[in-house]
Amino acid sequence: MEKIAYPIFRGKVVHGSKIGTSIGFPTANIESVDNNIPKEGVYVVQTTVWDSVYYGIMSIGNRPTFGINTQTIEVHLLDFSGDLYQQTLIIKPISYIRENKKFDNPDLLKQQLQKDKMFCINAIYY
Numbered sequence: 001m002e003k004i005a006y007p008i009f010r011g012k013v014v015h016g017s018k019i020g021t022s023i024g025f026p027t028a029n030i031e032s033v034d035n036n037i038p039k040e041g042v043y044v045v046q047t048t049v050w051d052s053v054y055y056g057i058m059s060i061g062n063r064p065t066f067g068i069n070t071q072t073i074e075v076h077l078l079d080f081s082g083d084l085y086q087q088t089l090i091i092k093p094i095s096y097i098r099e100n101k102k103f104d105n106p107d108l109l110k111q112q113l114q115k116d117k118m119f120c121i122n123a124i125y126y
Helices: 106-125
Strands: 009-014 028-031 041-049 052-063 068-077 088-098
Touching (some): 041 068, 052 088, 052 106
Antiparallel strands (some): 009 088, 028 068, 041 052, 052 068
């Protein structure tokens, strides 16, 4: 696992297109972030909201599997359910998992997200 000191940044949760929810990985879509975000890719992150800390997976980049070419920042939090809209998250990238890539269909993306989730769990608990 790559250990680099990534910049900590903050952003407000806004409504997205609900693609993550449709494949079983709901995400907090981040807007109004600081300028010091890391490079595009998928990361293990530590996120703080309401003075509580959660871990999860963050994607920075476009969504090539769905033909969307607009850059987004999306965070899937482990062990969280609730409404984060309009909340400000403090996001601390812990490790880089992989680059963004296009999958042939949403099911293959979902399979990769399951692997990313397991990588995240192993990174934070072991």
